Amino acid sequence: MIRRSCQLSILGCVVASALFVTVWPSSTGAEQNQSVSFARSIAPIFRERCLRCHGAEKQESGLRLDRRKDALAGGDRGPLVVPKDSAMSLLIKVVTGHNDEELFMPPVDGALTKKQIELLRRWIDEGAIWPEENADISQ
């Protein structure tokens, strides 16, 4: 359709592309098109809601979330995430409470927000990339 209007007139082409770029991002939500930034969106969730029980001082259930290597290795129940498969990932099972053991994380101060859970899901589905430069997020 865009190509056809280009043939008709240059003006048509300009209008069509202007429409495309203005309408497209707002209809899908600009954020949806960007991949989740671990440093900006994921580390703050761990830092604010998880590290007091899964950090340097305490490692409940053998899980430590402040260091990349330990976090991805997981705790007593095994790996924290299955990259690209959020539904199978322990991390999502515990923050949604969808698990047979009725684990619910964090167990204090209320659940994560829908938006935070959605970010965790997207982060995992995009491959659960934890950059080396964020190997330690305790600070």
Ligand code: HEC
């Ligand atoms: C107030 C302390 C506390 C906070 C805060 C907390 N947890 Fe936990 N977490 C626990 C305890 C206690 C267990 C062990 C529960 C059990 O085995 O019955 C646990 C277990 C887990 C497990 C299972 C690990 C395994 O392999 O056995 C995961 C995954 C987990 N927590 C993730 C999180 C995440 C993600 C957050 C932050 C969103 C979080 N937790 C915040 C106390 C906490």
